[in-house]
Amino acid sequence: IDDRQDDALHTMMEEVHYADIAEIINELNEDQATYLIKLLDSGKTSDVLTELDEDVREAILGNLSSKEIAGELEELDTDDAADIIAELPREIVQEVISEITDREHARDIVDLLRYDENSAGGLMAKELVKVNENWTVLTCVREMRHQAENVTRVHSIYVVDDEGILKGRLSLKDLLTASTKAPIREVYIPKVDFVNVNEKPEEVAKIMSKYDLEAIPVVDEIGRLVGRITIDDIVDVIREEADKDYQLAAGISQDVEADDSIWELTRARLPWLFLGLVGGVGAAAIMGGFESLISQHAILFFFTPLIAAMAGNVGVQSSAIIVQGLANDDLKGSITQRLVKEMMLAALNGLILAAVLLLFTWFWKGNLPTALAISISLIAVIVVAGIVGTFIPLFLHRRGIDPAIATGPFITTSNDIFGILIYFWIAKLLLGIG
């Protein structure tokens, strides 16, 4: 590759899908990558650019002139072009946009830049086929042929009125069977799913996957058709959403990847570890308060990691189920019902586990009262942990906070402290000391 065998490389790259080229380029150094990108046909370059890792793309674009960047953007759909522009340094955005020769394309891109990245507006593209309800079928077909040039795949034909307000959609079949002179008003289907520009991407994803849609029109506050979102963008949203929840549950607070720098990874991980540290110190302080127990009942202290671990595990299990139920919108019944169910579930699990622990501790130390005290505390700890794990995500959800934050370190830490407190308190009570 370093020999710069232009021709051989060029023919080779012709054969390869742009997503694969992007993967190869991600692995190269900056010079090699820029060289390869410049070698590619323009149509392909732009597609490769959208697939690259953000930092690689940034480096490569830094080596291209504004004119070259503008050329690539012209080849892209407006949504991908807007995403790339949003990453460029402020100084050159203006320049790049002014270099785009297709002024309508430039206008569409600029429009898209105004929308919040985290909204339907930030996801949508301007490429769509729209027809006026007052046109005849004939005008419509002519106009469509013109519009379709800019649209890679026609998912649906949308019908608007003179104000640009979305009225419905048109099936290709109806269009072909209708008389050419009929006004569109008489043939279109008035029922169409749509989303508002301000809708959250997760909501759009839910709607599209619930109704199995491949594209959905986006309207502004007064119902005017402003763009459309396709299912491939939604697939990315679903993946990112899942990754984010998974990372939150694991105690990682930003969207990081294994290949990010140590500094970025530390910033994402340290806050949660800090929380754990505070929790641990709290637990230590609690145990310090029960120090007098240590001479007679040292064994109680040996089981604190067990109690803490069980409290944490049960809490994470309960909260994970609730968080998932909330995310998929399939929770039924009231909070009270849910808490009662979780309590029974935790009590059942607790009983089984406590019985096993009882036998073990009894045989190990031969001291039935202590073994009983530990096992009974375990049940109590598990039940409380289950309730806390169920209640916190439901509570956060009610308050409009993403409940995903509640799983992982947050639940673990608070349950550790609760658990240890309950454990020593019950043990002390049962063993009649203090």
Next chain:
Amino acid sequence: IDDRQDDALHTMMEEVHYADIAEIINELNEDQATYLIKLLDSGKTSDVLTELDEDVREAILGNLSSKEIAGELEELDTDDAADIIAELPREIVQEVISEITDREHARDIVDLLRYDENSAGGLMAKELVKVNENWTVLTCVREMRHQAENVTRVHSIYVVDDEGILKGRLSLKDLLTASTKAPIREVYIPKVDFVNVNEKPEEVAKIMSKYDLEAIPVVDEIGRLVGRITIDDIVDVIREEADKDYQLAAGISQDVEADDSIWELTRARLPWLFLGLVGGVGAAAIMGGFESLISQHAILFFFTPLIAAMAGNVGVQSSAIIVQGLANDDLKGSITQRLVKEMMLAALNGLILAAVLLLFTWFWKGNLPTALAISISLIAVIVVAGIVGTFIPLFLHRRGIDPAIATGPFITTSNDIFGILIYFWIAKLLLGIG
């Protein structure tokens, strides 16, 4: 609803999307649900059926005759029909299939039943438009019109040879611009992405989302075109996959939902809690071995929950990043490089946390040597936890085991034990006691 106001309900339901009707029916009792289902138009009923919860659907189908079920299945695409049949009791499957009047549809469904649910074959549908490379454009258009009747949305036209082997695809545009007498052989695009029937659904999902495909053809072992998978099925696969990984990380071993029975939930949760119990007992045993320390250095015991929590958190963080990297295929570099990086990352995090802990313990107990011993152990524990968290998923992946199983309770438990062992061992060494 219980008043059986047939007409009013019927008109109401006409207006509602089938996915919403399914949601309503999921909330009703069996009688109400069956009543409502029978009220619907046949075309809608079948769509509603595919969207229902599995147990609700089972109950409703139990109240329908084989003939009625067969009628619904005729309305469905082959993939959805096969999914429903696969859930029916063995005795009536035969009967239902024999009641399907469209024999080709029945044959297709039976074909699909043979494929493993967890493979591309289990996901695909038989509905597709395929043309022979030896046909002329004219024959092709005529045939397509006939085939397209059975296909809701035409994603692509696939080209096969006389043996049925997939050769390529055809763009609608090329078809329309080519001379009607030209053989397909001369106009088709020989490059087409496809998957094997035995491919795992996750792999299909990766390929389709990487190349932004809306449909992909499926071929058998010798390359014959046997079906196609559409993006909406893949969206479901991605969601299920993410849910499964999330639950594994939270220590839930089967695909359960918050609304499943207490017994099912217990079966999914208990095994992992049991693991935690064993780990806790192990930790207790280790601490028992250091019992002699307790008289002079009780404070060491107070910090065991902290040590265990930190070891668990760091382990989960490291493994989650690796598991995600593996799932998204974006890990680069060798295992050694990764371990070295994780070691440095953990050491950095460990140093910062240890410094904070040192100050706190020193002020609390005024005993610098003990505080130092605890903090130094913390660093060692964090580094080891990071290495274990990185290594285990990579190791499992190498051995062909799903690394997602490694996050959550598995890592937490092993790191708890490791952590506590290292902690007491280092503390003993540093404090010079034995």
